[in-house]
Structure formats: structure tokens, C-alpha cells
Amino acid sequence: MEKTILVAIDGSVYSGNSLEYLANLFGSDSSLSLHLFGVVPSGGGGKEWMFDVDPLRSQSAETDQRASRARKQLRDAEDRLVRGGISRERIATKVRIATSVSGAIRDEAKHGNYDSVVIGRRGLGSMGNVFFGSISGELVEKCHNVPLWIVDGRVSAERFLLAVHSRPSSLLAADHLAYMLKNRPGAEICLYHSNSVFGAQQAATAEEFHLQWGKEWCDKYLDLDNFLFYAHCQLLVEGGISRSRIRQLPAQMHLDVGSDLLRQAKQHGCGTIVIGRRRRDLAKGQLKGVSDKTLKQAQDLAVWLAG
Structure with a gap:
């Protein structure tokens, strides 16, 4: 049976650390696949919540730019995993526009067939308010249906x-x-x-x-x-x-x-x-x-x- 891991990606060094961690552990494991997931926060304007209930609604130019940037981040993440020894056939990517980043990750984890969710966190001794600091805290508190892997900093020991x-x-x-x-x-x-x-x-x-x-x-x-x-x-x-x-x-x-x-x-x-x-x-x-x-x-x- 193939194992599938959902990996939250935002293009930061913190999500890069999680990619390095996964490549080091599972580079030679052909039974495992990785699903790279980028979330575009739809902020500003006050009406972006409508995108969650009506995905066909026209997006703002700013949201389009964020989505394009997220897709590039996923391509870069995929290339990094390939360099780490994971074949491209074992990698899938997806971008979603949502009002809540942690909510989108939880929803994807709930409805996808994943064995774990991986998220990188800022290498500090407490959960800060930066993107992946706050998001990891919200997932720990609210995401209980799938195992969570929180990667803090660079992990060398196996x-x-x-x-x-x-x-x-x-x-x-x-x-x-x-x-x-x-x-x-x-x-x-x-x-x-x-x-x-x-x-x-x-x-x-x-x-x-x-x-x-x-x-x-x-x-x-x-x-x-x-x-x-x-x-x-x-x-x-x-x-x-x-x-x-x-x-x-x-x-x-x-x-x-x-x-x-x-x-x-x-x-x-x-x-x-x-x-x-x-x-x-x-x-x-x-x-x-x-x-x-x-x-x-x-x-x-x-x-x-x-x-």
C-alpha cells in the first residue's frame, strides 16, 4: 500500500526545511508519495470569503499574482525534492485560494487520503505570529484526524x-x-x-x-x-x-x-x-x-x- 504525505508549502526557509527532512528520510522509499500543497490567502476587499463558496467567481489581480507565485513555489519545491532523490512521479502539487490558510490545510487533510500532514515551523523556542508559526499552532490545536509532523529548523539526526x-x-x-x-x-x-x-x-x-x-x-x-x-x-x-x-x-x-x-x-x-x-x-x-x-x-x- 502506498503512503501519501501532505506537505504545506509557502516558499519560506521553514517549508524548505521540511522538504530537506522528507528527502533525507524517504528519498529511497518508492512506496511513498508527496502531495505539495500551497494556500493563497485571499485578503483585502472584504468579499474574498465568496471565493470559498463560489470558486468560479472572478479573482482580484492581487490574488492572481499570489496564485502565480504559489505555483512557482511548488515547482521550486518539486525540483528540490527531485534533487534530494525523490522521483518526480512520486510528487503531486496543488494550489488553493482560501480565506483561512490553516482551515484550507485542515480541509485538504480531512478529505484527502493522507497518512500525515507535514508543516515547517520557524526555528524558535515558541510559536510566533509569522506565517508558519501561527499556522502550525492552529493545526496542532484543531487538526486531529490525521497525524501531524511539525519540523522545526534543520533536522540532521535520523x-x-x-x-x-x-x-x-x-x-x-x-x-x-x-x-x-x-x-x-x-x-x-x-x-x-x-x-x-x-x-x-x-x-x-x-x-x-x-x-x-x-x-x-x-x-x-x-x-x-x-x-x-x-x-x-x-x-x-x-x-x-x-x-x-x-x-x-x-x-x-x-x-x-x-x-x-x-x-x-x-x-x-x-x-x-x-x-x-x-x-x-x-x-x-x-x-x-x-x-x-x-x-x-x-x-x-x-x-x-x-x-
Whole structure:
């Protein structure tokens, strides 16, 4: 089955970083295709909202210029990926005019058959108000139907840190990671559990895993008293990752789990942190959960939010 990734492009160095990241990881993976998506914000005049409901309505000259610039940015992005080893046949492009950039990305992610959405973010320690700073924040808050990959700065290390915990969302993140890496036999993954000294997360019951993985599998592999280290490893192995490429790091407790994940990633040479997202109805406010705190402080790292 072919894997398809939606990549938000705006022609900035930040989206360029995401292209470099994808080419480094998947340049030799012929089972993966990339859909480059550019959004033209229709601003000014007060009536541009009509373009969303009536795409045949005549566009302003300014919007036409923005669309032409966006198409050139997509061509440049495609050429950059080809130079990075991804064949042109594996790349598709699309430009959309919309009043909300993040809304257009969410809509495309919702209605397209994508395995993940990739967006580059300004390489700062907090989400700024520049184009991809604010857009990435909105997507983290509102886009829950497709895994999100946020690329901050330039990512050089190719090892992965999978943040494990005793919840179904964590196993779903492991399943996503295994699926995306199954044609990269050399991928290395570190399993790590960090728990907060205050307000430690309560483990799920075994029954909460049965719907997704079945009682028989759960009875055999669930190790709830060990933060599901064994279960995560089993899912990765079943997904095609060699057990010799999976390393379990000692579990620890810290005041700030998000900062600890970043510290562990740096210490063990991991360029990507993979985190299982809480369900939308259980999620806390912006920058309050572990995943949001990790994103806020990430620099020269990619963070995958899945689950």
C-alpha cells in the first residue's frame, strides 16, 4: 500500500526545511508519495470569503499574482525534492485560494487520503505570529484526524525517540511510526517513558485496548505495569522494524516531561520525537499538554503527533 504525505508549502526557509527532512528520510522509499500543497490567502476587499463558496467567481489581480507565485513555489519545491532523490512521479502539487490558510490545510487533510500532514515551523523556542508559526499552532490545536509532523529548523539526526506511556494513543503512535518506516530497514528507534513527578498519568485498563488490537493480542503482549515497553516493541516488530534496531531507555520521572523528552532526544541523537496524542475531547488547552510543551521548546527537531 502506498503512503501519501501532505506537505504545506509557502516558499519560506521553514517549508524548505521540511522538504530537506522528507528527502533525507524517504528519498529511497518508492512506496511513498508527496502531495505539495500551497494556500493563497485571499485578503483585502472584504468579499474574498465568496471565493470559498463560489470558486468560479472572478479573482482580484492581487490574488492572481499570489496564485502565480504559489505555483512557482511548488515547482521550486518539486525540483528540490527531485534533487534530494525523490522521483518526480512520486510528487503531486496543488494550489488553493482560501480565506483561512490553516482551515484550507485542515480541509485538504480531512478529505484527502493522507497518512500525515507535514508543516515547517520557524526555528524558535515558541510559536510566533509569522506565517508558519501561527499556522502550525492552529493545526496542532484543531487538526486531529490525521497525524501531524511539525519540523522545526534543520533536522540532521535520523534516529527516532518514541515517547511511550500506558494509553492506547501511545500504541497508535507506535503503529504509525512502524507503518511510515517499514521500507527503511536501517531506522533506529529509542523507546522512552518520562512521567511527571506531579500528576502522573493513570494507566488505561486492558479492556481499552481490545477494540483496536483484540483481546488475544492484548493478553499476550500488554505490559501495563511496565509502561507498555514490550507492547510498543512488538507493534514495531510486527510493522517490519528489526528488533535489533529498537532500544529501550530507562524510564524516569521529571518535573517537566516535555523538556525531558527534548533532553533525551538530544542525548541519544534523535532528530524526531513521536508522541501519542490525547483524544480531542480529552486534550487540554494550547501549550498545556506534554505534546504542546514539547513543541513549544523544540529546536532543530521534528515532532510527530499521532494517535
